[in-house]
Amino acid sequence: MYSTFTYLALLLSSSLARSISIPHRNTARTTAHYAQLDPPLNTNWTDDVGTNPWPEYPRPRLRRDQWQTLNGIWQYQNASSPNDVYNPPFGQDLAQEVLIPSCLESGLSGIQGTNVIYSWFKTNLTVPSDWSGQDVILNFGAVDYEATVFVNGKNATFHRGGYFEFSVDITPFLDSSGSNELLIFVHDPTDLNGYVIPIGKQRLIPSAHIFYTPCSGIWQSVWIEPAPANYVTQLDLTADMHGQVNVTVHSSYGNGTAVNVTVVDGNDVVGSGTGVSDQAFQFNVSDPKLWSPNSPTLYNVTVTMGDDSFQSYTGFRTISKGTVDGVVRPLVNGKFDFIFGTLDQGYWPDGIYTPPSLDAMVYDLKFLKDLGFNMVRKHIKIEPALWYRACDEMGLLVIQDMPSLRPLENVLPDDGQQQEFGRQLDLLVNQLKSYTCIFTWVVYNEGWGQITTYYPEFDLTARVQQLDPTRLVDATSGWHDHGAGDFSDNHHYANPQCGTPFYSIDSTPYDPKRIGMQGEFGGLGNNVSIDHLWNNQQAINSINQTYEIDTDIDAWNHRSHLLLSELQDQISRYACSVAVWTQTVDVEGEVNGLMTYDRRLKRVDEDQWKKDIKGLYDAASNRTNSTSS
Incomplete structure (x- = not known):
């Protein structure tokens, strides 16, 4: 059953809503300038973030040559209810500046909010003059959780799902010769009563030791790029150990446009294939160098569909x-x-x-x-x-x-x-x-x-x-x-x-009948000084809920060695094929990482861990060297 906000947003997404100008609420306002706030713990990279974060092209598998980042300083203000989507603050400044991309609950955002359920975000964009004659695509890496996007007072799209990229052709709403207002209404209920949505470890009130601060808002990159009217919306591309390349090019028209795919090794074309968009097709590359953890070989790929062309890549391997x-x-x-x-x-x-x-x-x-x-x-x-x-x-x-x-x-x-x-x-x-x-x-x-x-x-x-x-x-x-x-x-x-x-x-x-896997084990804890801890008293109070606490680094590494030795024995004796150690880094009240949460302290005795990990691979190799598929 849709939430009230979802129902309203869906109405706004209709063609009728797109044709109606919603009245402005012009209110004099002075926007508070952005300043990074101090989180309960920082990292060595915190002070280097600045106001132009994530300048890299965000989508490496479908990379167009021309693009413009929208990352940086936007405006933000809190909203109070789902009905606010009916009364957007067009043409006016919002309350505060905010860094995009970021979680509103983070120090990097400049907001560091709590219970951020409804939010407005605003920026302005100007289309480069050399994009004339092309459509303009607006891309989002991820917005948590529901986003209604307005361009120059018109509803352009609605998206639900806090982890997923989405794009919209905003050409019909743009003034190509001047500044354009981009306004976004975001609803993120997280774990509010009545909502059962994909949220992972996020909780409005972090609790139970293993649930953490939530992330609301525009938390991955935003950018625009030019494309022809019939452009590639998604590329499905895989390549197997036998050299077969499998391709589906999805297009905005969905009408079977001719497609050419070229695979390049350095400066040499090693394979190419043709097909039509929106239908799967295959071609072969002779004797490819295979991708594996020991040899991660990748090949550059060029895709052309009509007037649209972009770069991608792939590796040849079979799982x-x-x-x-x-x-x-x-x-x-x-x-x-x-x-x-x-x-x-x-x-x-x-x-x-x-x-x-x-x-x-x-x-x-x-x-x-x-x-x-x-x-x-x-x-x-x-x-x-x-x-x-x-x-x-x-x-x-x-x-x-x-x-x-x-x-x-x-x-x-x-x-x-x-x-x-x-x-x-x-x-x-x-x-x-x-x-x-x-x-x-x-x-x-x-x-x-x-x-x-x-x-x-x-x-x-x-x-x-x-x-x-x-x-x-x-x-x-x-x-x-x-x-x-x-x-x-x-x-x-x-x-x-x-x-x-x-x-x-x-x-x-x-x-x-199935693959033997240790999906989680380890979790050995070791408390550290406050300068490496998430400085939140509730989180600190939960540290002793860790599965095991080792009082010093030597004991932690000794216990790790014993557990990895047990795992090696199970590989040698039984049917263990995959294992996952908990975990890479500490998180808030959990102190069981190979590194502390700030990444400044490594708990691992690196020589010991390298030997123990190699011992796992050797045990599997000694068990058998033959395969039957």
């Missing part, structure tokens, strides 16, 4: 499963190697969901890769597109979670909310399925929002497999496992129980 010496295993390019990574939540003390910069975001991934991890589990969050590009470049496999519904409160979705969860699961897969690094999709985490009176994970798994038959699916990571999907995924703290003939009362026994 599958097969029986290897009697054990069901995940295979990369037909070969089993042990898959080991961290639970990566993607939170930042200065930016909450928004990393302070590309360098900061890549720092975490490089840290993991340097230690020897070959995978990262992106935990119930979706990152900016450049994060996935970095994983492609480094050779980090990604286990991608669907952001979970409201967890742990016996609040389950009704039929309409479950349908919306499924719709947004489709958005997740379609948005990310062409990144080479994606290894596995996770539908449910630990039963959060998972209906158990029937088993929707079977239909949802089939839905994901239809959208993307080239990846594996982990239907239920931990807890309510009824046999769906490709993995038998156990969560257990602190010790692993991975593909073993023993399990705990709060988990399920290993199913030998």
Whole structure:
């Protein structure tokens, strides 16, 4: 059932609403200037953010040469109710300046708000003169949660889903010779009563140790770019270990326009194919260099459709499963190697969901890769597109979670909310399925929002497999496992129980028909001084809820070594194929990261961890070197 705001926004999105000028409320106002606020903890990148954040082109898989960032200082003011969308503040200044992209709850935003439910955002844009004769596309990386977009007083689009990119052709609303007002109404209910929506770990009131500060507003990049009237809206592009390139080019007209795709290695064209838009087609590249964690080779790709042309890229690899010496295993390019990574939540003390910069975001991934991890589990969050590009470049496999519904409160979705969860699961897969690094999709985490009176994970798994038959699916990571999907995924703290003939009362026994996986383990805690902690008393009070507290770094590393040794034994003896260590960095009241929340203190004894991680791979290699797919 739609919220009042949603109903009003849908009305505004109609063609009738687009033709009506809504009266202005002209009110004299002095806009408060932007100033970065002090968060409870900062990072080494906080002071370098400035007022022109994220200058990089935001969408590396569909990169047009001409574009203009809209990131920077916008105006913001709080709104009080859903009815405010009927009375937009056209032609007037808003209360405060705000940094875009950012979470309104973050210090970087300059707002650092709480209970931010309804918001207005405003900026002005001027179309470059050399874009004359082309359409202008407005792009958003992500807005949490519902956005109604007005251009020069007209409703241009409505979007729901706090983690997903969206675009709109704003040409009909523009004054191409002058300044244009962009005004956005955002509704973000998070976990308000009556709402069961994908929110991951966000809570209006952080609590229970494992739920954190929410993120509201425009938290990923915004930009405009010129395109012909019939332009590419989405590119689906994958390439397998045999050299087959699979392409679907989606167009704004949807009418089967001729398409050409060229694959380039350095300066050499190694393959090309032609087809028509909005229909799948294939072609082959002879003897491609394969992408893997040990050799992350990528090829540049040029796509041309009519008057539209842009750059992309791909890697050649195949993800599958097969029986290897009697054990069901995940295979990369037909070969089993042990898959080991961290639970990566993607939170930042200065930016909450928004990393302070590309360098900061890549720092975490490089840290993991340097230690020897070959995978990262992106935990119930979706990152900016450049994060996935970095994983492609480094050779980090990604286990991608669907952001979970409201967890742990016996609040389950009704039929309409479950349908919306499924719709947004489709958005997740379609948005990310062409990144080479994606290894596995996770539908449910630990039963959060998972209906158990029937088993929707079977239909949802089939839905994901239809959208993307080239990846594996982990239907239920931990807890309510009824046999769906490709993995038998156990969560257990602190010790692993991975593909073993023993399990705990709060988990399920290993199913030998599926891949043995330790979806979470570890979680060893080590308290630190206040200068490395999220300086919030409630969070500090919850530190002792950590699964285990080790009183010094030596003890923490010793315990880590023992747990990794147990995991190595389970790889050697039993059916363990994949494992996920909790976690990359501390988050708010959790102190169980390989690094502290500010990324300034590494807990790991790097030499020891590198040896232990290599020992896991060696154990899997020694177990078998043959495959059968």
